[in-house]
Amino acid sequence: MKKILGIVVGVCLGLITQAQTLDDLTNCNEEKFIGKNSETYTPPRYVPRYDAWKKWSRGRSNRLTYTLQDKRLASIGTTIITAEDIALAPARNLLDVLELYVPGAQWINADQGKVIGMRGWMAPRNLRYQVFVDGVNVNQQAHNGAINELENWDMDDIAQIEVIRGAAAARYGAGAISGVILITTKVADKGKQTQVGGNYVSGYGNFGGNFKHTVTNDDLSFSFFGSWQRTQGATVNAFTTNPRGLIGPEVGFIGQNFPSFSEFSRPAFTQLSDYNDQPQIKLAAELNILNKWKAKARYTSAGSALNGVGAQSLVQSGLVIDSVTTDVNGFPVYNSSREFSGLINAKSFRTRQMMASLSREWHHLDSASKRGYVIRAQASWNTQDFEARGDSTYTYEIDIPEPFRNRLSNQEDPLYKRYNFSETTLEAQVTGSYILPFGQIALGADYQRKNIGTGWGDAPTEIRLGDGGILVHSDDSPVYRLTQYGGVSDTTDFYGVGFVGNGWVSDRWDFFGEVNIAPVKWASVTATTRLTTHSFSKPAWNHRWSLSLPVHADHLLQVNGQIGHRLMTEAQLHEVFSYDKLASPERFTGLEARYLFTLNDRWRFGVTWYQNQSEISTLIRPQWENIATIGSIQYQGIEAEASFKTRQLLIRANYTQVFQGGVEFFDLATENFIQVKSMYLNNIPNEMAKLLFRYRFFNQRAYIQANARAMWNYEFASFETGELANRLFDAWELGAETAFELATVERFRKIYNDQNAYTLDARLDLSASLKISENITISGYILNLLSTNNARRYTFSDGVQTNELSAADASKGITPLTEFLYAYQRLKFIEEPTVFGVRVKLTF
CATH class of the missing domain: 1.10.287 (Helix Hairpins)
Incomplete structure (x- = not known):
């Protein structure tokens, strides 16, 4: 009417x-x-319409627990990175985003990919961090851990990133003992919409674009996202050391300070260049039916040159017979010279991943009795392909048969692939929570069936994985049969080869439970336990308890304790199991105390103290063929955060400090002692500070942002690269036999000491964004606008060089027991360029 x-x-x-x-x-x-x-x-x-469930669940979260808790209780120790933060970030990929926004987080180059450091922990592979995309674990369990999503240059499909700093193994499974990264992708929310974006980053020659289309109505929503990124790579100054120089140790910038006869006289790797000029691709689709059933599919690819401090290699393409002579017996002697096809980034990797998932949630809450339930179920399929080349190519002479010459001339031959395998996971998970007036109870189970096999489209005989890449298909594997020729052998000279056929299958079960009780308004207690069983491992128990005291609306105290475990990689577990043994998991214990003060809607302060102890386990060959715990590391630290927010202004500041307590060793080989100390203590700065300033203006249509961060007080690294390294130069000077050798050592010492290594590393980045109209948004940023030490990014040092004692060093009385032998070798870094990036987004 x-x-x-x-x-x-x-x-x-x-x-x-x-x-x-x-x-x-x-x-x-x-x-x-x-x-x-x-x-x-x-x-x-x-x-009146009244939804008791929506009212009860509003402001609740389950980031750290299976039950839904007050958002304040679950947010301490967690960093939330929004889509707006990502859009304004002066960042190339997710690693840069983490370093910008997460307190105490950093990344550095490593021998097998880029690695994350957080809360005083950094290892040569990201095995102690777990990455989830829309609830699906996308880690590579066979070897590298978190790698694929961290390397991709396009992040426009990400709606939010939640970073849990520290252990959360009881909630997210064995292995989540240093941090958890939860990625939530964007969904359709505005009827029918199409977006097209493009980007360019100078210096790295990166350019690409993406496309997104969404459709929604009352019954369903659908979204599709696709992106393409091409990166030519940056030519950077790279500083490295070479303990195997022709006349002694060599140090300097690759292609600049090394003599012409050195392998490092060639140019350095092209940093962050695509693997074999293959662009990064990302495809994703989501279908939401009746806001109940959610189906998702995703494909991502990434790859680039590794480490950054290696020299480019020359690929031999053939031989030219210059002359033919005869020996004393009249047999022909061929005098030949080699032909090369050009310089390449031999040491590089590529990873591709496909996943699909189907999930459903049921919930009910009776407002009168305050009782109800939440049931979540998810099934997923996830497969990834990984291959990585070694850091050098092979050369050959006329005595090598022609078929093998062709192989040695082809960098794509399986011979050059140090790792080449695929990993496929089928997973089903169900969690049920029962809601009571005074708390919640949760139970659940998770099953994974994992298949480790040959790479996508590869022949069965090309499988290769394991520590050092020593697990191959059989004794007929093309990565193994060339060892009869000098210079073509792999690690087979040092360890026995494990044969795996076409791969293997493993099963893993997780059973978990949780009790969350809030008997009074000012106290809440949560206890969580999780049991993990694996076909090739001993069981792993993970426990977490938490006491939260919201003593006032503005104040919150929380104390947490955890016992977590990490299973070894699938390759390590299978190798040990082949000797009829079950590997023991690596144990972690931690204690945290947190305080959060919310002054008003604008001001927020928080401080966290933590103390951790982590076992260090490794695969011992060839005597034991088992996982052995060689020691444990103790460390503690503090994190302080403050933020101020108005409608137009946002300021965040944080400070972190790590107190490294040292390593307690067990009675094993001395070289393991040195390796562990160098690996886990020397790659982390003791202190770090970050500042974010963001201002909105022009009626909320324009943004300007500044990010500043500083790292300093590398306690262990500066001692090694300073005092210990100079002791080694003293020993080499003392052992010099000619004036030329003495002058060479003195020259390298000066080059080394001029680097001012491991002092203050500080940077300033700027970014801005303008929404020109409802349909056009443009943003830009300058990375490394200001920096100390030329925006130096160090390379992870694992201390392995202690086992590379040359005969010349041994003749001078230097032994592996000499602690300073490897000290100077850890100083490796690249100088990142100052670059400008621009992004454009069109909405229709």
């Missing part, structure tokens, strides 16, 4: 200009207009 009357009034007002007499207006009535008599209308009785 109201609509009809509105139409009538509108028509009558419109007719006023045409009415000539009063009768014209009075004759315009409802009955005459609609052509029939009006009927009496009685509206239905008003019943």
Whole structure:
């Protein structure tokens, strides 16, 4: 009736200009207009709509628990990175985003990919961090851990990143003992919409674009995202050391300070260049039916040159016979010279991943009894392909048979692939929570069936994985059969080769439970336990307890304790199992105390103290063929955060400090001692500070942001690269036999000491964004606008060089027991360029 009357009034007002007499207006009535008599209308009785579940669950989260808790209780120790943060970030990939926004987080180059450091922990592979995309674990369990999502340059499909700093193994499974990264992708939320974006990053020659289309209605929503990224790579100054120089140790910038006969006289790797010029691709689709069933599919690829401090390699393409002579017996002697096809980044990797998932949630809450339930179920399929080349190519002479010459001339031959395998996981998970007036109870189970096999499209004989890449298909594997020729052997000279056929299958079960009780308003207790069983491992128990005291609306105290475990990689577990043994998991214990103070809607302060102890386990060959715990590391630290936020201004500041307590060793080989100390203590700065400034203006359509961060007090690294390294130079000077050798050592010492290594590393980045119209947004940033030490990024040092004692060093009385032998070798870094990036987004 109201609509009809509105139409009538509108028509009558419109007719006023045409009415000539009063009768014209009075004759315009409802009955005459609609052509029939009006009927009496009685509206239905008003019943207010009330959804008890939405009201109860609002402001609750389950980041660290299976049950839904107050958002404040679950947010301490967690960093939330929004889509707006990502859009404004002066970042190339997710690793840069983590370093910008997460307190105490950093990344550095490593021998097998880039690695994350957080809360005083950094290892040569990201095995102690777990990455989830929309609830699916995308880690590579066979060897590298977290790698694929961290390397991709396009992040426009990400809606939010939640970073849990520290252990969360009881909630996210064995292995989540240093941090958890939860990625949530964007979903369709605005009817029918299409977005097209493009980007360019100078210095690295990166350019690409993406496309997104969404459709929504009352019953379903669908979204599709696709992106393409091409990166040519940056030519950077790279500083490295070479303990195997022709006349002694060599140090300097690759291609600049090394003599012409050195392998490092060639240019350095092209940093962050695509693997074999293959662009990065990302495809994702989501279907949401009745806001209950969610189906998702995703494909990502990434790859680049590794480490950054290796020299480019020359690929031999053939031989030219310059002359033929005869020996004393009359047999021909061929004098030949080699032909090379050019310089390449031999040491590089590529990873590709496909995943699909189907999930459903059921929930109910009775408002009268305050009882209810939440049931979540998810099934997923995840497969990834990984291959990585070694850091050098092979050369050959005329005595190598022609078929093998062709192989040695082809960098894509399986011979050069240090790792080449695929990993496929089928997973099913169900979690049920029962809600009570005074708390919640949760139970659940998770099953994974994992298949480790040959790479996508590869022959069965090309499988290669394991520590050092020593697990191959069989004794006929093409990565193994060339060892009869000098210079073509792999690690087979040092360890026995494990044969794996076409791969293997493993099963893993997780059973978990949780109790969350809040007997009074000012106290909440949570206890979580999780049991993990694996076909090739001993069981792993993970426990977490938490006491939260929201003593006031503005103050919150929380104490957490955890016992977590990490299973070894699938390759390590299978190798040990092949000797009829079950590997022991690596144990972690931690204690945290947190305080959060919310002054008002603008000011927020928090401080966290933690103390951790982590076992260090490794695969011992060839005597034991088992996982052995060689020691444990103790460390503690503090994290302080403050933020101020208004409608236009956002300021965040944080400070972290790590107190490294040292390593307790067990009675094993001395070289393991040195390796562990160098690996886990020397790659982390003791202190770090970060500052974010963001200002909105022009009616909230324009942003400007500045990010500053500083790292300093590398306690262990600066001692090694300073005092210990110079002791080694003293020993080499003392052992110099000629004036030329003495002058060479002195020259390298000066180059080394001029680097001012491991002091203050500080950077300033700027970014800005402008929404020109409802359809066009443009943003830009400058990375490394200001920096100390030329934006130096160090390379992870694992201390392995202690086992590379040359005969010349041994003749000088240097032994592996000499602690400073490897000290100077850890100084490796690249100088990142100052670059400009621009992004454009069009919305239709």
